[in-house]
Amino acid sequence: MLFSNRMINILIPIISVLLGLLSGAIIMFFFGYNPVEGYAALWNGAFGDSYFFGETIRQVTPYILSGLAVAFALRTGLLNIGVEGQVFVGWLASVWVGISFELPMVIHLPLAVLAAALAGAFWGFIPGILKAKLGVHEVIVTIMMNYIALYISNEMVRSVLTDGADRTPEIFPTASLASEWLASMTFYSRLHYGILIALFMAAVMWFVLNKTTTGFELRSVGFNQNASKYAGMNVSKNIVLAMVISGAFAGLAGAMEGLGTFGYMNVKSGFTNIGFDGIAVALLGANTALGVVLAAFLFGTLKIGALNMPTEAGVPTELVEIVIALIIFFVASSYIIRWVFLRFKKEGK
Amino acid sequence: MGIIDIIASIIPAAMVYAAPLIFTALGGVFSERSGIINIGLEGLMVMGAFVGVVFHLTFYDTFGAATPWVSILVAMAVSALFALVHAVASITFRADQVVSGVAINFLALGIGLFLTKQWYDKGQTDMVERPFYATDIPGLSQIPIIGDWFFSDWYMTSYLAIALAVLVWFIIYKTPFGLRLRSVGEHPMAADTNGIKVYRMRYIAVMLSGAFGGLGGSVYALTVALNFSHSTIVGQGFMALAAVIFGKWHPLGALGAAIFFGFAQSLSVFGSGLPLFEDVPQIFLLIAPYVLTILALAGFIGRAEAPKALGEPYVKGSR
Amino acid sequence: GSSDEGGEDQSSGGDSGESEDSSGEEAANGDFSVAMVTDVGGVDDKSFNQSAWEGLQAFGDENGMSKGEGFDYAQSESDSDYVTNLNRLVRQDYNLIFGIGYLLQPAIEEVAGQYGDTHFAIVDSVAEGDNIASITFKEHQGSFLAGVAAAKKTQSNQVGFVGGVDGDLINKFEAGFVAGVKSVNPDIEVDVQYAESFAAADKGKLIATNMYNKGVDVIYHASGATGNGVFAQAKDIKNNDPEANVWVIGVDRDQYEEGSVGDTNVTLTSMVKRVDIAVQDVSTQSMNGEFPGGEVLEYGLADDAVSIARTNEEALTEDIISSIEEWKEKIVNGDVEVPSTREDLETYVNSL
Amino acid sequence: MDYVIEMLNIRKEFPGIVANDNINLQVKKGEIHALLGENGAGKSTLMNVLFGLYQPEKGEIRVRGEKANITDPNVANGLGIGMVHQHFMLVDTFTVTENIVLGSEPKKMGRVNLKKAEQEVQELSERYGLNVDPRAKIRDISVGMQQRVEILKTLYRGAEILIFDEPTAVLTPQEIKELIQIMKSLVSEGKSIILITHKLKEIMEVCDRCTVIRKGQGIGTVDVAETNPTDLASLMVGREVSFSTEKKPAEPQETYLSIKDLRVKDVRGVEMVKGLNLDVKAGEIVGIAGVDGNGQSELIEAITGLRKTESGEIKLHDKALTNLTPRKVTQSGISHIPQDRHKFGLVLDFPIGENMVLQSYYDKPFSKNGVMNFKNIYKKANELIEEYDVRTPDAYTKARALSGGNQQKAIIGREVDRSPDLIIAAQPTRGLDVGAIEFIHQRLIEERDKGRAVLLLSFELEEIMNLSDRIAVMFDGQIVSEVKPEETNEQDLGLLMAGNTTVKAGGE
Ligand SMILES: Nc1ncnc2c1ncn2[C@@H]1O[C@H](COP(=O)(O)OP(=O)(O)OP(=O)(O)O)[C@@H](O)[C@H]1O
Ligand SMILES: Nc1ncnc2c1ncn2[C@@H]1O[C@H](COP(=O)(O)OP(=O)(O)OP(=O)(O)O)[C@@H](O)[C@H]1O
Numbered sequence A: 001m002l003f004s005n006r007m008i009n010i011l012i013p014i015i016s017v018l019l020g021l022l023s024g025a026i027i028m029f030f031f032g033y034n035p036v037e038g039y040a041a042l043w044n045g046a047f048g049d050s051y052f053f054g055e056t057i058r059q060v061t062p063y064i065l066s067g068l069a070v071a072f073a074l075r076t077g078l079l080n081i082g083v084e085g086q087v088f089v090g091w092l093a094s095v096w097v098g099i100s101f102e103l104p105m106v107i108h109l110p111l112a113v114l115a116a117a118l119a120g121a122f123w124g125f126i127p128g129i130l131k132a133k134l135g136v137h138e139v140i141v142t143i144m145m146n147y148i149a150l151y152i153s154n155e156m157v158r159s160v161l162t163d164g165a166d167r168t169p170e171i172f173p174t175a176s177l178a179s180e181w182l183a184s185m186t187f188y189s190r191l192h193y194g195i196l197i198a199l200f201m202a203a204v205m206w207f208v209l210n211k212t213t214t215g216f217e218l219r220s221v222g223f224n225q226n227a228s229k230y231a232g233m234n235v236s237k238n239i240v241l242a243m244v245i246s247g248a249f250a251g252l253a254g255a256m257e258g259l260g261t262f263g264y265m266n267v268k269s270g271f272t273n274i275g276f277d278g279i280a281v282a283l284l285g286a287n288t289a290l291g292v293v294l295a296a297f298l299f300g301t302l303k304i305g306a307l308n309m310p311t312e313a314g315v316p317t318e319l320v321e322i323v324i325a326l327i328i329f330f331v332a333s334s335y336i337i338r339w340v341f342l343r344f345k346k347e348g349k
Numbered sequence B: 001m002g003i004i005d006i007i008a009s010i011i012p013a014a015m016v017y018a019a020p021l022i023f024t025a026l027g028g029v030f031s032e033r034s035g036i037i038n039i040g041l042e043g044l045m046v047m048g049a050f051v052g053v054v055f056h057l058t059f060y061d062t063f064g065a066a067t068p069w070v071s072i073l074v075a076m077a078v079s080a081l082f083a084l085v086h087a088v089a090s091i092t093f094r095a096d097q098v099v100s101g102v103a104i105n106f107l108a109l110g111i112g113l114f115l116t117k118q119w120y121d122k123g124q125t126d127m128v129e130r131p132f133y134a135t136d137i138p139g140l141s142q143i144p145i146i147g148d149w150f151f152s153d154w155y156m157t158s159y160l161a162i163a164l165a166v167l168v169w170f171i172i173y174k175t176p177f178g179l180r181l182r183s184v185g186e187h188p189m190a191a192d193t194n195g196i197k198v199y200r201m202r203y204i205a206v207m208l209s210g211a212f213g214g215l216g217g218s219v220y221a222l223t224v225a226l227n228f229s230h231s232t233i234v235g236q237g238f239m240a241l242a243a244v245i246f247g248k249w250h251p252l253g254a255l256g257a258a259i260f261f262g263f264a265q266s267l268s269v270f271g272s273g274l275p276l277f278e279d280v281p282q283i284f285l286l287i288a289p290y291v292l293t294i295l296a297l298a299g300f301i302g303r304a305e306a307p308k309a310l311g312e313p314y315v316k317g318s319r
Numbered sequence C: 001g002s003s004d005e006g007g008e009d010q011s012s013g014g015d016s017g018e019s020e021d022s023s024g025e026e027a028a029n030g031d032f033s034v035a036m037v038t039d040v041g042g043v044d045d046k047s048f049n050q051s052a053w054e055g056l057q058a059f060g061d062e063n064g065m066s067k068g069e070g071f072d073y074a075q076s077e078s079d080s081d082y083v084t085n086l087n088r089l090v091r092q093d094y095n096l097i098f099g100i101g102y103l104l105q106p107a108i109e110e111v112a113g114q115y116g117d118t119h120f121a122i123v124d125s126v127a128e129g130d131n132i133a134s135i136t137f138k139e140h141q142g143s144f145l146a147g148v149a150a151a152k153k154t155q156s157n158q159v160g161f162v163g164g165v166d167g168d169l170i171n172k173f174e175a176g177f178v179a180g181v182k183s184v185n186p187d188i189e190v191d192v193q194y195a196e197s198f199a200a201a202d203k204g205k206l207i208a209t210n211m212y213n214k215g216v217d218v219i220y221h222a223s224g225a226t227g228n229g230v231f232a233q234a235k236d237i238k239n240n241d242p243e244a245n246v247w248v249i250g251v252d253r254d255q256y257e258e259g260s261v262g263d264t265n266v267t268l269t270s271m272v273k274r275v276d277i278a279v280q281d282v283s284t285q286s287m288n289g290e291f292p293g294g295e296v297l298e299y300g301l302a303d304d305a306v307s308i309a310r311t312n313e314e315a316l317t318e319d320i321i322s323s324i325e326e327w328k329e330k331i332v333n334g335d336v337e338v339p340s341t342r343e344d345l346e347t348y349v350n351s352l
Numbered sequence D: 001m002d003y004v005i006e007m008l009n010i011r012k013e014f015p016g017i018v019a020n021d022n023i024n025l026q027v028k029k030g031e032i033h034a035l036l037g038e039n040g041a042g043k044s045t046l047m048n049v050l051f052g053l054y055q056p057e058k059g060e061i062r063v064r065g066e067k068a069n070i071t072d073p074n075v076a077n078g079l080g081i082g083m084v085h086q087h088f089m090l091v092d093t094f095t096v097t098e099n100i101v102l103g104s105e106p107k108k109m110g111r112v113n114l115k116k117a118e119q120e121v122q123e124l125s126e127r128y129g130l131n132v133d134p135r136a137k138i139r140d141i142s143v144g145m146q147q148r149v150e151i152l153k154t155l156y157r158g159a160e161i162l163i164f165d166e167p168t169a170v171l172t173p174q175e176i177k178e179l180i181q182i183m184k185s186l187v188s189e190g191k192s193i194i195l196i197t198h199k200l201k202e203i204m205e206v207c208d209r210c211t212v213i214r215k216g217q218g219i220g221t222v223d224v225a226e227t228n229p230t231d232l233a234s235l236m237v238g239r240e241v242s243f244s245t246e247k248k249p250a251e252p253q254e255t256y257l258s259i260k261d262l263r264v265k266d267v268r269g270v271e272m273v274k275g276l277n278l279d280v281k282a283g284e285i286v287g288i289a290g291v292d293g294n295g296q297s298e299l300i301e302a303i304t305g306l307r308k309t310e311s312g313e314i315k316l317h318d319k320a321l322t323n324l325t326p327r328k329v330t331q332s333g334i335s336h337i338p339q340d341r342h343k344f345g346l347v348l349d350f351p352i353g354e355n356m357v358l359q360s361y362y363d364k365p366f367s368k369n370g371v372m373n374f375k376n377i378y379k380k381a382n383e384l385i386e387e388y389d390v391r392t393p394d395a396y397t398k399a400r401a402l403s404g405g406n407q408q409k410a411i412i413g414r415e416v417d418r419s420p421d422l423i424i425a426a427q428p429t430r431g432l433d434v435g436a437i438e439f440i441h442q443r444l445i446e447e448r449d450k451g452r453a454v455l456l457l458s459f460e461l462e463e464i465m466n467l468s469d470r471i472a473v474m475f476d477g478q479i480v481s482e483v484k485p486e487e488t489n490e491q492d493l494g495l496l497m498a499g500n501t502t503v504k505a506g507g508e
């Protein structure tokens, strides 16, 4: 046999990415840019030296978590467009704890991280409970919750965490994820320990969904609520739980920014897009834990690398946006790639 | 200012906010009624805004005062073509419709900004010189109260939005086309066995959603934003999606939902001037539209039934 | 890609910049080079990013440099890109790097702390560090004059202020504006509203609708793209009724163009902030070895770094202009201390 | 000989399976032609080819002697071929009329001329004695009515050749009788009918000829007049099949399930179970006979905890079950073979193996401390697959991929294996072929003989008569009478089910 199914499953995303990059190259060429230079600049921007590598990983960190958030909900049949808002409240909560207490690190840092997860979970709980009890469509509620989160966080920064300032003070070092060691290893990039949390959470998601009875229930409810009810599962509880866990992942993504990258929270004039990009990351990663990690890596690389394209190769960063979109399309349309494979397979026999 | 005057200023303002959402939501209704989730409404609006503005800037000398109208037509056409990408992916290639919609959002913004850079050599276009203007309807605007409320300072596009909502309602609920469209979204196989071309219906519906999304985006650009940049369409498409679901996939429901959003936003702005809300802290007014929406859903709108086949690619003969 | 000649890629710093021994920026003028990092607005935001870039370009022209050779910029897509971009430019051996916008302040402090040999400058904020020059503008002074213009122009004795996101920077505009208005006529009411976004043209339009309906006839906006909605509404009213007394005061640069309605124009004036002047100025100082590290530079009316546009000659009558000149005089002389926060404003207004 | 339909050497493949392998089918004008075969034999596939839903890989179709290239249902409609599908092709939210005219709507000024359509539907309905309300919504009418709508759909399009794919599987005896009348009147008008059914009795009753297919291959065509059910069955299965299930007389013991004065409302809030009383003892099978819609579903949902009861009492071994959660009900010793296997019985996207532990996954040995033990799960699953003859490539195959009969066997295996005290079997053999039915009946009797109580709900009188030790007739939310199968006949039962209380229980 020419290709095994397993191999096709692995090859499809790779081919999609290559097709996406190829299309990007064609566009560059068409508009008079040098695709080789363009991609070289992108590569250098993401991996050119250990500094950029560190920054890329830093960027990947929240993407993993927001991707997990979206993926987890989708696996249970819920579209969580509210990751953005959950990131906001998570960020806010982590910074709040980070600036409000002076505690030993072993308590302070976990507490701040936990606060973020709880805040995100709460923000997911609201659409979850409304869906479970009243059947209100989670898509609308989460969209609305994003705006509420944005405005409330801004207000909290201005009126509660500070006295009318745009930005909170820096968190205490005891609550910080930043690491001298990681930074010095990467020429003072902002790489922080959050990546460990993100990877750990990916493992947690994989374990919970695939190995635990809770995951069994969640997936079952995601596929067929009637059968789940018949089988004695509590459908409402599982819907709420799915949103709560999803929200917690998103809240952690916020903590990565609050405790890692920035160390403070500021008044935001709009969305961060960490949550919205998380939708793309999750879908690129086929809603699996490992897939999300890889997709986040791809996404982070492209985003960070793109920053280097205008200075080094004169290519506008927007082009990368197009490439990302095309990659998503090719992944989404994997049916057609699979079809081509099967044709080959048939003829190859 | 009396309450009647306040209402007179709130209504047209709310409609300005609502009209782009109405158009786009109508597009969403078409698409989702045919069974194709359209989370790419945001991207379709972006495309519409981009094309509308660029066309206007380029051809103002040719079309003069008619330019805004021609521009929205062109934006409709281009966005319809653009929506074809979503159609091909989600109908023919059986892509996950949510994924494909997300890609549409990225793609539209990417293309719009990239081309803006190429053509204008900067991050946003110039401002259009002659956008849509609000007008008073001669005669009707003289009617006491009603005239002030409904016939003064309205944009023609706001009337168009309402008219189109009614038209779409008629199409979807009264015509053979609409019956077929709905059947395709509820039970594509049943439609197929009745000799309806499921793919073709879905293609048409998705392209219509593109046209309407493009209309929404271009109307927004040519009444409110007046130029195109990365900050022109920031979430309106998602609000339109919310209006589709809020309105229970019904054209008039979507109309109502969009107008509801418009009023909620207006109230949050106008509220600070109303005696009732004077002492309410700003933050509450800010979040009020969103909280109200959730409350309305939880309180009395409740469970909405999506078209049954929504999100499922139709594969001939699958079980 | 350094083997390719010409084209877009003229950056000698590019990939070779990482090796320390490459002679760095061998720009036309000695080996001084300068770059800037935009905030998320982008280099062509028709606002301070653009203005800053124009300053760099002017500086480049003066010294025979070209983009990529001697000066360049890096655009940020999100808040988390600032540090990355600053670092990139440091690694490309730029001597002086500007951070445009207060949002970059923590990033500049962080990176400047790591690279003591590079000069940094932050626009619109104050950052700590010996190798950082803080460039701020006395927007309150310019806004004060905008207030004077508004007060002179209003017939209804009601004027409005539309802010983007409520915060220290925009409060400066607000305070100056209100002070200006009240200085001319304490009885004029100033309606202040924030859109909580720099990108919500729809909200801007709603706010403007509300204000104009209430009788406000001059609106000063400091709200980025949200202001587009304010212009849209003013133009709308003007188009319907050419006699209507509605005005917008633009911000950051001359927004005359935005105000045109047929033959008339609703842009009364604009509070122009010449970031270009400051950027050029600091670049020159730095090149000449006089980098004002650790200093806070305040550019104001006296430096012509904030000013009032006079493009709309029809609307900005002699009377108004002379009044503006009068107050400008007082401010520059120090006779009037323009408030820059809401608290100072309160004291100021009470003292009138 | 003039055939209206000839399908010659038809071959249709699906990925990994040949559903039709050189099948021939010739239908004469004016006949009712049966198509017989086990589950998965390829009957529906063949008919879908004829109707243009599938394109065959090979073969030729002739309609009225002329070669036809049926590329889609429109072509079929044009050729006068209409099909009533196994799974109804009706849009739930549409009215009867809308469903019928869909695709060929009468128009008036651009809009659907509903008035005219309704009138036409009304006329058609009267002409064939179908008696449907043109304005009713599909979701509000009974399955039998829905089927008539399907028939009307074909008639409305002027079909001369009608395909009925298992029309009787979902009908009540009364409805079946009416359907047979309808079919007879159709052929008397010169129309031809192809009828797929697993019920040999029906074939004997109405069909002229019968084509048998087995595992995708055509076995041959016989004249019904020259054959009998036993021959047909062995032709189809390829071995001997026994019909009436052998069973010893029941030995009922103590009462397991007892229901007192139960009242239950349906989704719309209408009371459907109205003060029902029923006992089921260990070691007996109690069959509930009744016309669909008399509260049977609500009754079962109430017992199993899927629906709240209004009042009354349900007890198992004197322990109250009333308004317990489904989990608690299951744990107290009740198994439930649900009526709708796709909606309730299975998570179709889970592997069949994981479906085998749908209610017991949380317990040892399938999990421990909340962590699943897939080794044990699949071990169990493989045992059940073996024991219950579930035909599947392996335990990791998604349930969706299995045929209906095998899905049902999997459910039965799962439910019986939990060794419950009470098994509730709702339409356990719906749509299954005789072989599978035989198997399932055997298992239920075995369970009875092990001393379990079995509550059987079926709309098929034959099944009720064959299996039950005691028949409880349900009408209008109550058990109106109880009879012994050996003391009654289908005729009397039918009358009782229609609410006719003048028939004395036990018959004369
Ligand atoms: N634009 C939209 N319109 C309607 N529903 C949407 C939309 N976007 C997302 N959804 C929701 O996305 C969720 C995930 O969709 P998906 O089709 O993958 O799940 P599913 O398991 O098939 O769920 P369902 O049982 O609702 O069909 C569903 O809850 C669906 O209702
Ligand atoms: N769309 C499809 N894709 C793949 N396999 C299919 C498809 N449709 C049918 N099959 C397979 O083809 C075979 C024949 O199926 P078909 O539905 O024709 O059987 P049937 O005789 O109608 O059975 P039943 O009595 O259960 O209705 C089965 O093995 C079935 O699993």
Ligand SMILES: [Mg+2]
Pocket (backbone or CB within 6 Å): B310, B311, B312
């Ligand atoms: Mg679905």
Ligand SMILES: [Mg+2]
Pocket (backbone or CB within 6 Å): D043, D044, D045, D086, D165
């Ligand atoms: Mg079949």
